[in-house]
Amino acid sequence: MKQAILEIESLRKYYGRQENQTKALDGISFTVMPGEYLGIMGASGSGKSTLLNCIATVIRPTAGHILMDGVEVSALKGSKLADYRGKEIGYLFQNFELLDNLTGQENILLPLGIHGVTEKEGNKRLRELAEYLEITGVMNKFPSQMSGGQKQRVAAARALILNPQIILADEPTGALDTKNARVLMEKLAGLNRMQQTTILMVTHDSNAASYCSRILFIQDGVIFHELRRKVPNETREQFYERILAVMAQLGGGSANVL
Numbered sequence: 001m002k003q004a005i006l007e008i009e010s011l012r013k014y015y016g017r018q019e020n021q022t023k024a025l026d027g028i029s030f031t032v033m034p035g036e037y038l039g040i041m042g043a044s045g046s047g048k049s050t051l052l053n054c055i056a057t058v059i060r061p062t063a064g065h066i067l068m069d070g071v072e073v074s075a076l077k078g079s080k081l082a083d084y085r086g087k088e089i090g091y092l093f094q095n096f097e098l099l100d101n102l103t104g105q106e107n108i109l110l111p112l113g114i115h116g117v118t119e120k121e122g123n124k125r126l127r128e129l130a131e132y133l134e135i136t137g138v139m140n141k142f143p144s145q146m147s148g149g150q151k152q153r154v155a156a157a158r159a160l161i162l163n164p165q166i167i168l169a170d171e172p173t174g175a176l177d178t179k180n181a182r183v184l185m186e187k188l189a190g191l192n193r194m195q196q197t198t199i200l201m202v203t204h205d206s207n208a209a210s211y212c213s214r215i216l217f218i219q220d221g222v223i224f225h226e227l228r229r230k231v232p233n234e235t236r237e238q239f240y241e242r243i244l245a246v247m248a249q250l251g252g253g254s255a256n257v258l
């Protein structure tokens with residue numbers, strides 16, 4: 001039996017104290033298996049970003065466990081913590097977070113230097129990723145000279161350059177138009193299918209979520225529903241319809257969820 005890449009056990013994150021307390025995460029448990037493409041959906045304020053930030057070790061949970069490859073991430077220190085943040089997870093942000101004064105290629109190669117990998121070693125992967133993500137033409141451009149879609153695909157290449165165990169994506173289509181959102185989703189789904197890249201993606205967008213193999217819906221800090229795409233026969237369109245149906249079932253209708 002395969003071992004989970006990521007295990008989340010009874011995770012809690014409470015902000016503030018007593019009467020001002022917000023229970024952003026109130027006991028969340030799930031696992032991510034190698035090669036999974038897991039989506040997390042939920043209303044604004046349901047705790048999605050808090051969850052990703054706990055996994056990325058940006059914020060410290062109030063209670064519970066996060067294990068990456070069986071290792072408790074809260075126990076990581078020094079170079080092990082730096083390796084975890086920079087090499088084991090690849091982070092894709094809603095607003096790209098590229099460095100404006102570096103070219104596309106320099107942005108993508110930046111993690112190599114930080115983690116002691118030579119450019120020569122990274123160049124082959126750079127070429128493959130650039131070709132696959134269709135960003136070869138912007139390698140020498142600065143972010144201000146790229147379209148939103150190109151910027152996000154450059155950011156995706158940067159997240160992937162060190163071959164992380166898992167990609168954490170926080171609303172990656174949030175700043176993209178429909179066409180560019182679709183291109184990005186198809187590219188991520190292709191990496192997941194062909195290279196078994198493991199992805200955990202937070203999204204509001206049911207269309208983006210329909211590319212996932214499984215979706216967890218969170219509300220008020222707990223998981224209240226799970227959908228799994230039926231393989232091999234369910235089309236993405238059929239899965240999308242089921243996602244919409246889950247949202248329609250929720251009190252207040254889909255507007256409440258989205």
Ligand SMILES: Nc1ncnc2c1ncn2[C@@H]1O[C@H](COP(=O)(O)OP(=O)(O)OP(=O)(O)O)[C@@H](O)[C@H]1O
Pocket residue numbers: 015016022023024042043044045046047048049050051
């Ligand atoms: N630093 C903080 N201090 C206090 N409360 C916080 C803090 N960060 C988040 N919260 C609260 O925790 C809850 C969950 O926030 P979180 O950002 O995780 O939600 P989200 O599902 O990602 O929302 P969105 O979709 O709007 O980004 C919200 O009620 C929010 O107000």
